[in-house]
Amino acid sequence: MISFLQTIIYILGGIMIFISLLPLIRNDYWVFRVFEFPRAQKWVINLIILFASLIFFPSDAYFSFGFFILIVANQLYLSYQIYPYLPMAKKQIDSVNLDFKPSLKLLIANVYQENREWEKLSCMIDREKPDVVLLLETDEWWKNKCNSSFGREYVYQVLEDRENTYGMLLYSKLELRNTQIHYLVKDEIPSIExxxxxxxxxxKLYAIHPEPPVPSENPKSTARDAEILLVGKKTNADQKPTIVAGDLNDVAWSYTTELFLKISGLLDPRRGRGFYSSFHAKHALARWPLDHIFCSGHFRLQNMKRMESIGSDHFPIYVQLYLAKTKDNSDELEVTTADEILADEKVENGTE
Structure with missing residues (x-):
């Protein structure tokens, strides 16, 4: 007779298998996309269920054995999904020493518009001394605080503050040229080129912050996917060294992000190094990588770290990149004709 505990394990195992496979349905509705986010959490919970089934299920029951096989298969599938981001996996961008020159130090931070702990950000910038600072969710209050705090040290500025949580401030010690503000999908959401x-x-720097696929903002990922892929197509047309940075409201391992990497030809410094989960800063058990810095094969990684809390729901991400003399295309993801067709369809659906 099946005990109450065994019933609970069956139910939890069934739910885990269901939410692991649900993102395979290529539907833009948020309920299909949201389960792409907690990949590491699913791996841990599935492992607990696996061990629980070993302990509490009889070995001579066919149904229990079948359930165990499904849980093992799901564990292998989830392991396959997270493996590229583990330290033992192959790095997509080679590492070099910190003394290699020329190098670019870049800090990105979603400050959370209602956050008022601006001093923490100011101290971080004073300590790390990045060449370029990209701040997201910045309104006029944040712009004024940043300008009065460290603005004089960053001569080149692009100030696109908004009151709708999609403001964007770019500060640079290095010269900025050919600056353009785009509204790729929606009129109220700017991006910087x-x-x-x-x-x-x-x-070339592209700074973006597409809206998330959540019921409170947009129940579908169509607009987010379109903006990400539009930038991917633009970067593919550029032959110069390129960086795409921002809060993509999408995880590093999602179907859309992988398609973006294929279309753009850019590389992810997280691969082979770790998750560097940046959101949610205040909930350790519900945390995944939403803030990204992708770059072309012209760069080598000198340093990458998730910074301490600045009072936001996001942790800042810091990278130092060495600009090499030659481009290394060897680790770009292979793009197929089907990928290109799918990207075109997603862009068309999101911009019509």
Whole structure:
């Protein structure tokens, strides 16, 4: 007779298998996309269920054995999904020493518009001394605090503050050229395109913050996916060193982010190094990587770290990149004709 505990294990195991496979349905509605986020959490919970089934189920019961096989299969599937982001996996961007020059130090932070702990951000910038600072969810209050705190040290500025949580402030010690403000999908959501001049070489920077697929803002990921992929298509057309940075409201391992990497030809410094989960800063058990810095094969990674809390629901992300003399395309993800067709369809659906 099945005990109450065994019944609970069956139910939890069934739910875990269901939410692991649900994102395979390529539907833009949020309920299909949201379960892409907690991949590491699903791996841990599934492992607990696996051990529980070993302990509490009889070995001679066919149904119990079948359930155990399904849980093992799901564990292998989840392991396959998270493996590229573990330290033992192959790095997509090679590492070099900190003394290699020229290098670019970049800090990105979603400050959370209602957050008022601006001093923590100011102290962090004073300590780390990044060349470029990208701040998201910045309204006029944040713009004024940043300008009065460290604005004089950053001569080149792009100030697109908004009161709708999609404000964007870019501060740079390095010269910025050819700066453009785009509204790729929605009129109220800006993105920045600019050239950073590093020792007479131009680095194309795209800064984006698409809206998340959540019921309170947009129940579908269509607009988010379109904005991400539009930038991916633009970066693919650029031959110069390129960086895409921002809060993508999408995890590093999602189907859309992987498609973006294929279409853009950019690389993810997280691969082979760790999750660097940046959201949610105040909930350790519900945390995943939403804030990203992708770059072309012109760069080598010198340093990457998730910074301490600044009072926001996001942790800042810091990278130091060495700009090499030659581009290394060897670790770009392979793109197929089907990928290109799918990207075009997603862009069309999100911009129509």
């Amino acid at each position: 600019t050239d950073i001049i590093l020792e007479k070489r131009a680095i």
